[in-house]
Amino acid sequence: MTTSGQELSAAQLAERLIGLEVPKEAIAAAGEWMAYRLESDGFQWLKSRSSLERHLDGRLERMRLEGSHWNKAGKLIEFSIVSLEVFDEELQAWRRSNLERTVERPGSMEGIVCATSFLDISREAKAIITLPARRLAAVDRLYEHAKEVALPWFKSSENPEELAEAVPDALLRPTGFAQDLLELLVSRGLSEEARSLIQRVLALGESHRDSFTQGRDLAINGERPLWHSPQSLGWSSEVLGLI
Structure with missing residues (x-):
């Protein structure tokens, strides 16, 4: 559920999510909670990139989260799924071996398969978790929406x-x-x-x-x-x- 190496129980994850006050920390806890809910689908939380990621035989699927610019402790804590990305190691190797048959891309995009702004395919991309008592419900709604919208989008290019x-x-x-x-x-x-x-x-x-x-x-x-x-x-x- 997390790449930190420290696996917490559901109760511990929920307690941390509910108890944090700093927006950035609360959003990271929300990412960990979503990773816990998505664990059976193979996703983990990568704090360094604020993203939920799944690895499948050289393929990387990524959901990136981002907090609102207006976030302020005690006033507003809001975050959204902002993008979906797919990368492929075999494709990256092919491009490196066929430079004359492909176009120039940034180094970080050598393995790109496809990507989209989540805002382009969803009208429910955000969760407002300002009030601790409502955080779990808000994050769970976004998790359910990700299951409904993001996972089929990933699957469309999987095979x-x-x-x-x-x-x-x-x-x-x-x-x-x-x-x-x-x-x-x-x-x-x-x-x-x-x-x-x-x-x-x-x-x-x-x-x-x-x-x-x-x-x-x-x-x-x-x-x-x-x-x-x-x-x-x-x-x-x-x-x-x-x-």
Whole structure:
């Protein structure tokens, strides 16, 4: 439930959550409580990143928490799930070995599969835990919401063989993660699934098709797009020999 090496009982975790006054400490205790509730799903609380994280065969899934800028002891303690992220070690290794076939990313993003602002997919991303007597109930509501919204989002990209059909459309927008998902499939040797993903993106609309054509032209002319640019999927499709 926590990476600190100190496992506490449910009663101890609840007591700590209820008793803390400093917002940052109370939010960390809320993260530990959520990790306790999510333990059967494989999540742990990582205090150094204020995140709930799950490791699955080289895959890292992360829910990052963040406190409100308005927090003040005795006045307001509020936090939200702000983002969901997926990283993959095998994909990171593939990119490092295929620098000419991918785009430049920040070092911390070499293994990125996909990510989203939780605020983009949820209207209930926050918990207000100002009053100690209501904290457990507030954190449990957010935990239940994470189970309902965040876990299915993670699952949509978990199985590469099903990814092309399962991921939400929002990940495939022109400045989204279609290129990253495509590279995940290629890193697994799943060329047909990669082509299915391309066809799904092209079916989303004319703007997607125009950007795809522009990306192909960049590749043919020996140019390289920026990461997350609308042209990146078309560029990758040409460079990787998928069309």
